[in-house]
Amino acid sequence: KRNLFQIAIDGPAASGKSTTARLVAQQLNFEYIDSGAMYRTITFAALKENLNPTSLIDSYKIINIAKTSKIQLITIDNGTPPLAHTSPPQPLLPKTRVLFNEEDITEKIMLPEITRNITGIASNPGVREALVVKQRAMAECVVMDGRDIGTVILPNAHLKLFIIADPKIRAERRLKELKRIKKMENLEMSEVLADLLRRDKNDTERKISPLKMADDAILLDTSGLSIEEQVERIIKLALEKMRKNIEYLNENI
Ligand code: CDP
Ligand code: CDP
Incomplete structure (x- = not known):
């Protein structure tokens, strides 16, 4: 797949992966694949079938759902330039x-x-095994975000980023987002923070495909960055990498 260009973005919950990945993909005219949405989809399907995600017996039925179901991620461009003219x-x-x-x-x-x-x-x-197959099949010219993209799904990705941010900042961002989009006014900051930390711990400590920075990933701390700054840095890194990649292809034709 050396003629493709793959960008892998991993990191803990609410570090800013998907916002950045979407905008970077839009600017490069690449596909964006939200791998977290696929784990959320299987969770939805399991609960709908009254299956218990932590039950050994049910886990086999859930694997079967992951293998046989059709998951489609369809990106709809809002038709507006990114980061434009809204107030705030x-x-x-x-x-x-x-x-x-x-x-x-x-x-x-x-x-x-x-x-x-x-x-x-x-x-x-x-x-995970079932989703690896589906996710790799989606990886053309792509920006994919998740927990194991740079380490397991796309180990040969051309650009790998590991995005982190201070947990309190992440919780504040997620709380704001949930209040804005989901109108969850009663949600407490402490609740959101606890959920992020619990998932981070689980994601980092699990045996299979834990959340981990790939050896060749670039670490980006977004605690003090705006979304615009974050996107700009990644686009710059992507363009540098693309230029090098093309030079390499030219020399090795
Ligand atoms: O948006 P947020 O970071 O809160 O979560 P997400 O990206 O939608 O992912 C939800 C959950 O799916 C994560 O907490 C992980 O447990 C799991 N996940 C994973 O294990 N591997 C991935 N490549 C993506 C998500
Ligand atoms: O995908 P992930 O869970 O890593 O995070 P996200 O959904 O992209 O970002 C979580 C929230 O933080 C979103 O509401 C973003 O708009 C916001 N955010 C921010 O305010 N400043 C940043 N530099 C990055 C994200």
């Missing part, structure tokens, strides 16, 4: 619609019930 400034992000066996579950997979149950799904090796 909010980037107008391209949106990904998530279809599970043709059913649009985009909003449903972001509900707290899904987030609470996701770790059982994410640590199920059979589910």
Whole structure:
């Protein structure tokens, strides 16, 4: 796949992966693949079938769902330039619609019930194996974000980023987002922070495909960065890498 260009973005929850990945993909005219949405989709499907993500017996049925279901991630460009003219400034992000066996579950997979149950799904090796196959098949000229993209899914990605930010800043960002988009006014900061830390711990400590910075990834701390600055840095890195890559291809034709 040396004629493709793959950008892998990993990091803990709410570090800014998907916002950046979407905008970078839009500017480069690449595909954006939200691998977290796929884990959320399997969690949704399991709960819908009354399967318990942490039950050994149910885990086999859940693996079967992951293998046989059709997951589609469809990016709809908002048709507006990124980061434009809103007050207060909010980037107008391209949106990904998530279809599970043709059913649009985009909003449903972001509900707290899904987030609470996701770790059982994410640590199920059979589910991960099924999603690896689907995710690799989606990787053309792509920006993909998740936890194991640079280490497992796209180990040969041309550019790998590991995005981190101070946990309190991440919780503040996520709280603001949930209040804005989901109108969850009663949500407490402490609740959001606890959920992020619990998932980070689980993601880092699980046996299979743990959250880990790839040896050749670039670390980016976004605690003090705006979304615009974050996107700009990554685009710059991507263009440098693309130039080197083309030079290499030229020399080795
Ligand atoms: O947006 P946020 O960072 O909160 O979560 P997400 O990217 O939607 O991912 C939700 C959960 O799916 C994570 O906490 C991980 O447990 C799992 N996940 C994973 O295990 N591997 C991936 N490549 C992506 C997500
Ligand atoms: O995908 P991930 O869970 O890593 O994070 P995200 O969904 O991209 O970002 C979480 C929230 O932080 C979003 O509401 C972003 O708009 C916001 N954010 C921010 O305010 N400043 C940044 N530099 C990056 C993200």
